[in-house]
Amino acid sequence: MPGAVTIDEGPLDRATLRACGELCAAAFADAEMFGRFFPSPRRRARSIATLHRAALAHLGPAGRCAVARGHDGRVLGVAAWLAPGGFPPPVRAQLVRLPFVLAAFAPHLGALRVAARAEAATLSLHPREPHWYLQLLAVDPSCQRAGIGSALLAPALERVDAEGAMAYLETQDEANLDYYARVGFVLDRRVEVGPGLPGLFTMRRAPRS
Numbered sequence: 001m002p003g004a005v006t007i008d009e010g011p012l013d014r015a016t017l018r019a020c021g022e023l024c025a026a027a028f029a030d031a032e033m034f035g036r037f038f039p040s041p042r043r044r045a046r047s048i049a050t051l052h053r054a055a056l057a058h059l060g061p062a063g064r065c066a067v068a069r070g071h072d073g074r075v076l077g078v079a080a081w082l083a084p085g086g087f088p089p090p091v092r093a094q095l096v097r098l099p100f101v102l103a104a105f106a107p108h109l110g111a112l113r114v115a116a117r118a119e120a121a122t123l124s125l126h127p128r129e130p131h132w133y134l135q136l137l138a139v140d141p142s143c144q145r146a147g148i149g150s151a152l153l154a155p156a157l158e159r160v161d162a163e164g165a166m167a168y169l170e171t172q173d174e175a176n177l178d179y180y181a182r183v184g185f186v187l188d189r190r191v192e193v194g195p196g197l198p199g200l201f202t203m204r205r206a207p208r209s
Contacts, residue, residue, distance in 0.1 A: 004071045007151055012065055017057055019075040020067065020138075021049035027138040032198040033118070033172050037111040047104040054100035055080070055136065060093040062086020066156065068139075068148045077139040079152040084130035084165060088123070118193035122200060125191060127168050131204075132160045134169040153183055160205070167205040177201060184208070 012020065025045040028034055038044035056065060056078070062085060068077035088094070105112035126133075134156075139148045160167050169185065171177070177187055185203040192199050 005076060005148060005151060006069050007066055007155065008069065009064070009066045009155065012056055012067065016067060016075060017053050020056055020078045021053035023075055023078060023140050024052035024136075024138045025049040026141050027144075031172050036197060037105070037108060037115060043107060050100050050104040052136065052138075054097045058089070058093045058096045059135070060086055060089035062089075064156065066152050068152055070143075075140075076143055077148040077152050078136065079134070079138075079149075079156065080136040081156055082133040082135055084132060084163075087126060087133045114194055114197065118197065118200070121191055121193045122170055122202070125189065125202060127166065127204070129166065131166040131168045132156070134167060137169075149179070150183070157183060157205075161208040164207045166207050169203050171201050171203070172198060174201065177203070 025048040028048050029041070029045065034044055034048055038047045059065070059080060059082065062083040064081045064083060066079045067075055070076050082089070101112070105115070134153075137149055137152065139152075157167070167185070168188075169180065170191075171180070180203050181187075183205070185205045188202040188204045190199045190201055
């Protein structure tokens with residue numbers, strides 16, 4: 001892990017939200033689905049940052065965030081969870097996000113329709129039983145594979161285990177399956193979200209005593 005890293009949990013202030021948005025833009029710049037939605041690399045970065053800032057700012061009352069910072073205070077990673085009963089977020093939280101979603105997709109409204117279909121496909125498969133939902137895990141590309149993601153996940157998974165709860169996530173990247181398997185997640189299914197789009201993978205982590 002690069003230097004001394006601290007994990008801060010709690011609401012994110014404006015500067016931290018901005019930094020997390022920029023981090024997500026870098027972390028997901030090569031994600032195939034975002035590449036299909038936003039072909040221009042410059043526009044892609046702005047749109048990914050906008051979408052993730054809005055999501056982190058409006059998780060709803062069940063949202064839980066953790067941020068990893070380097071010794072200089074720079075944001076190196078972020079994780080966001082929804083506690084049991086928090087998915088889907090309240091209608092109000094979804095409505096507050098809507099202008100940001102429209103702004104992100106403004107030059108690509110056709111892609112917004114595709115994204116909506118993809119979201120509907122995953123929504124139909126989302127667990128109905130109580131669970132913790134890992135909505136986001138992102139680490140700065142300059143320090144990936146250095147233990148920051150694991151450090152972000154550890155306190156949340158301790159909480160999940162203390163409650164004897166199930167955890168759930170979705171990922172676009174098949175390469176992530178082995179990573180999440182190391183902390184107890186198992187592949188649930190591959191989801192085909194639309195013609196010409198990469199699939200998504202859903203994973204579950206069984207309750208632990």
